[in-house]
Amino acid sequence: MSDVTVLGQGAMGRALATALLAVGHQVTVWNRTPGRAAPGAVVAASPEAAAAASPLVVACVVDNAALRSVLTPDMVAGRTLVNLTNGTPKQARELAEEFGESYVDGGIMAVPPMIGQPGSLIFYSGSKDAFAETEPLLAVFGEARYLGEDPGRASLYDLALLSAMYGMFGGIDHALALGASADVPEAELRSMVVAWLRAMLAGQEKPADHAATYASLPMQAQAYVNLLDASREQGVRTDLVAPMGELLHRAVAAGPTHTMPDLLRTQSTAS
Numbered sequence: 001m002s003d004v005t006v007l008g009q010g011a012m013g014r015a016l017a018t019a020l021l022a023v024g025h026q027v028t029v030w031n032r033t034p035g036r037a038a039p040g041a042v043v044a045a046s047p048e049a050a051a052a053a054s055p056l057v058v059a060c061v062v063d064n065a066a067l068r069s070v071l072t073p074d075m076v077a078g079r080t081l082v083n084l085t086n087g088t089p090k091q092a093r094e095l096a097e098e099f100g101e102s103y104v105d106g107g108i109m110a111v112p113p114m115i116g117q118p119g120s121l122i123f124y125s126g127s128k129d130a131f132a133e134t135e136p137l138l139a140v141f142g143e144a145r146y147l148g149e150d151p152g153r154a155s156l157y158d159l160a161l162l163s164a165m166y167g168m169f170g171g172i173d174h175a176l177a178l179g180a181s182a183d184v185p186e187a188e189l190r191s192m193v194v195a196w197l198r199a200m201l202a203g204q205e206k207p208a209d210h211a212a213t214y215a216s217l218p219m220q221a222q223a224y225v226n227l228l229d230a231s232r233e234q235g236v237r238t239d240l241v242a243p244m245g246e247l248l249h250r251a252v253a254a255g256p257t258h259t260m261p262d263l264l265r266t267q268s269t270a271s
């Protein structure tokens with residue numbers, strides 16, 4: 001028997017197995033494509049054999065459809081399944097129904113080199129008892145933050161944080177395209193973007209004070225028109241940034257009692 005099985009030896013599954021091996025755990029792994037196992041792990045011949053090898057199975061494959069194609073509830077009967085595959089809250093709840101009482105869902109807020117290092121954070125939700133039992137081992141990956149018994153909670157937090165990241169990265173890509181259209185050196189602009197975002201993110205910790213006191217929405221909506229016009233004039237597509245322009249104008253029209261997240265929620269429930 002191993003201490004833990006890791007299903008999936010992609011970039012993340014390998015990092016998880018490597019972190020466990022580094023602190024002395026016995027680790028069994030399985031991957032669809034052979035030859036990708038973390039060095040030092042025992043390689044199982046099938047997902048069934050891998051799951052049977054340990055009381056705890058950690059799954060980390062590309063998506064939950066891939067997980068379902070390799071793992072069935074009978075394979076993990078009597079074991080804890082911690083699913084660190086990216087998915088939706090609905091998928092997590094369905095998997096918890098199918099895989100039973102010892103199902104824990106997770107969302108990894110780290111890239112593979114961060115696993116086992118300071119700064120790595122992983123959200124968990126689902127079975128409280130299963131989480132409590134496995135927490136010492138899960139803590140090897142990074143801070144293990146339990147968000148409650150609703151299995152969908154971890155992926156909701158995960159996707160919320162990812163949406164913030166992608167929105168920010170989209171803005172960075174647009175900034176770099178605008179700079180490139182005027183031959184601005186990329187490295188120079190990149191370092192300015194990072195410093196600027198750090199300063200603006202500091203304001204996000206107290207958004208109410210910041211927005212109301214220093215930057216009115218009508219002013220921002222007007223400046224945003226210039227951002228879009230200048231982009232078009234420079235031959236830069238506005239796909240990534242145009243929706244924010246519309247939202248700013250809607251926010252101005254709606255008045256100060258509606259926040260931007262309020263407006264987005266109304267839109268998403270209506271559509």
Ligand SMILES: NC(=O)c1ccc[n+]([C@@H]2O[C@H](COP(=O)([O-])OP(=O)(O)OC[C@H]3O[C@@H](n4cnc5c(N)ncnc54)[C@H](OP(=O)(O)O)[C@@H]3O)[C@@H](O)[C@H]2O)c1
Binds near residue numbers: 031032033061085
């Ligand atoms: N990498 C990151 O920075 C990061 C960060 C946070 C969360 N995550 C999440 O971690 C999970 C794994 O990501 P990753 O970076 O390891 O991705 P990856 O390097 O692309 O590896 C994907 C893994 O999924 C397996 N897979 C794909 N389709 C499969 C199928 N039909 N049946 C069985 N296995 C299948 C792959 O097996 P093969 O080797 O056979 O292709 C491989 O083990 C994803 O849900 C991802 O969103 C990743």
